[in-house]
Amino acid sequence: MNPSAATILSSAQLDDKGHAQLQALLSAYTALSEADKHRQKGSHVSQAFAVCFPHHSVAPGASGYESQRRKPWSTNCWLQPQVIVSPSSAPQVATALALCRFFHVPFSIRGGGRLQIPGFTSNEGGVVISLSQCNQVELSDDKSVARIGVGLRWLEVYRRLEAHGLVVAGGRVPEVGVSGLLLGGGISFQNSQYGLGAMNVCNYEVVLADARIVHANAHENSDLFWALKGGGPNYGIVTRMDMRTIPNQIWAAVQIYPPTASEQLLDALMHYHEAIETDNKATLIWNATPQFILIVFVYCAPVERPTVFAPFDEIPPVATFVPAGVRSVYDLVQAVAAVNEAEPSLHEFRTMSSRPDINVYRAIQKAHAEQAEALKEVEGLTLTAVIQPMSSLAMQVSANSPLGLEMVGQQWFLARADWKHAHDAERVRQAVRSMVDAAEAAAREHGVYLPYKYSNYAARDQNPLASYGERNVRRLGEIARVYDPDAVFQVLQNGGWLLADVGV
Template sequence: MAAIVAAIVNNASHLEQEQVVQIETLLSRFDRLSPAEQSQERVSYVSAAFPLVFGPDAVVHGSDGYEPQRQVPWSANCWLQPRVIVRLASAQQVAVALALCRFFHVQFSIRGGGHLQIPGFTSNQDGVVISLSAFDQVRLSEDQSTADIGVGLRWLEVYRQLDEHGVAVAGGRVPSVGVPGLLLGGGISFQNSQYGVGAMAISNYEVVLADSQIINANAHENPDLFWALKGGGSNFGIVTKIEMNTIPNQIWTEVRIYPLSAAAQLRAALMQYHDAIETDNKASLIYNATNDIILVVYFYCAPIENPPIFQSFCDIPYLTSFVPPGIRTVYDLVQAVASVNEAEPSVHEFRTMSSRPNIEVYEAIERAHTEQAEALKDVEGIALTTVIQPMSSLAMQQTHKNGGSPLGLEPVGQQWFLARADWTHIRDEERVRSAVRKIVDAAEEAAKRTGVYLPYKYSNYAARDQDPLASYGEENVRRLKEVAQKYDPEGVFQELQNGGWLLSKVGSTLER
């Protein structure tokens, strides 16, 4: 117990002596209880300890301010009932919160932007949520070559602040996605072919370890942890600072909306585009098919009007330019997307697979999408979307540079597929999840039949019963487990962390 008290005192300089005495008394009382009594009394002690240490930054179940914090996660099925939600603003505070969770042996969840759609990943029942939302800084280095990006921010705000200085970073593409969740899963950016996945643009992580040590992980300090964090998730510590290399923010972009009748022409153009990006590292494209329309985002990482790499799409009739063609900044584009994002909370489901580019796979996706949209048409608020994300071999090669990442990506051109559902009521969850599974099953079957299947599963697109870390390959999983054992020898992040893609669950039968 003395070590826990020392960690609190050392990292919580704001505490008065009287508060320290109260904390010591509370912890001593709990420490003297029998294991059975501790199990019975744990919740009440946790409810008392966190407000004592963190004051109004710790909200307890039932108190004023609790509900708005409870309902932060993007998907309504993730609005669980934690006992305490504590909003922290420094690595030192995170170290104290982690020390308390260890002492009380209470489940905890780490919440950045809260965009993951899987229940239990960013909240829990009767445990502690460590919210990083107060980490809201964007600080440029003196030469503007790197930016300290707050792990409580969402990407729209990151780009807004960087835009004022004429720079950007290779971060997320969806306005409401949080910074740490995206990057700890590797992270798709608009600039994949130039720089690799988003995590490859990180120059330094600040990490609070399970024993409340605060360390840096970069190419020179703790390089094994630096490697592991580029896709290894929350298995090693709580990341409290991310420093990223900055890039130019002047780009060309257009977003077109097509009728569903254009699908065959768009697939043919997409196959030509897959070939074209093998020799041009500045292009990015996202293909989104909904129940009613097809939306294609065209993005070029340079201020060049109408880049010829998108020529194969030019003559396909479209309904409108949602974002007109033009030279703008990354922030301008992401802000335009934010202006039409759904305002009402709803329930969400993702599922993923990957393959080499293949027209038969794309046709199988469309057929399955049409069938399942019909099967779910009575579900209130249902929007079923299939997303094809082309990834060049250049992107894979960039992800292998400078020490690489644990993702295990094959150095070939490929596509990362997402089947996504959004709807209104949690009561329809099983039906919707089954439909999404059928779409991905159809894509995987076509990929395996045609010999283009790839095992990789992007963790930020994965469903709760998928096993993305296992898709990194046996050798990378082995290395990740070695890093976790080195920095968290007692397995705190495997045992007490409530959810997430945990190494302790790799290869196990996950919930369906």
């Protein structure tokens, strides 16, 4: 059931003039025939948002529209919405959502970061609710909790916490946004000690479909609290996440190796998998292109030359991207951000998981080389194989979530492509699919395959929510029906990892 005009008028924060304008608009639209509503909906939607958000709403042709339309990271997500609105508080988000429901217009929720799937953060002819103005970072009196606006990117979060000598278990890539990362679970530097990023959220502020603003934590709406730790945008619009703060001093290094060292590096990687089963402070990120292998080493304590990384010490790098040393998380992420951002590109991700296995890694390496050779004439192409080792310790401290993680050491593989022209998209997507298919085939052959698919690494056709397991999916659906009985987020929301697409 859509909200009435009276409900919207009572909640909208308008002066007398704005109130009268909005009342006239809503009344005029209500009086139209269904055919006229269909023809005139776009005009009425634009006018209503302009009245309610005079300085934070743009429509096609307006100053600032093009720059907002082109905000998404991947150029295939530069769509043509009817309105892009940037509310700055939960009550304003509630008004924006109520207007979408009143006009029955599709909407997309856009956080602060990046996502490569068309329709998830924008749409054609609907409304984009951009959370970029939800950008606060506030510490509790005892500095144990950081209240973080979901429109921020992680580099900015870390910058604001740096002065206090604190950090949170958030993202590792500077331009990744707060909400997208954490609503998908969220890999952090501190996985083994504190769990995935979502496990460190102690409270969510959420705008529900009926425009109520609620908090979800261990004591209030605890079922919703559980669901949001990986359940995506199925329950409401999260406007703030409160996260426990943790110490900021780490040891880190980023080294670049030649492809000729790959066998030595894979051997070291298998030893590393064993070592992190008894050391909960280490993180390693493996990024391979046809030209080099870049490895990020992080130890979440100020310890020089941690022994957990010793298997790599005998392999000489060809370059050092970040020198080994004790630093803050902000310093490390800032060093990554200092690299010039490439020109706007198209992007494709695809993922799979398995227990650690050298045969899977060799299959990835072989398929990676074959696909890179097959696509060598594609302009601007970078084809990357990313391996994320995850310990059983990380799984254990992330167990109270909907993700359905198995309590074993594992790796989450990401095949990633970045390229320039849309006409190459199908070939590139097929190459990425072939890399993951090869990894899955090897994993099944050697008995190490795991069904889990990390949603932030998933391709548009992979349906990661289904990988959480039947029991968890059923519970996620039951919780969604409690907080969104009219299925607004399944029907009107334009995209995202939705329970409706899992058949719930």
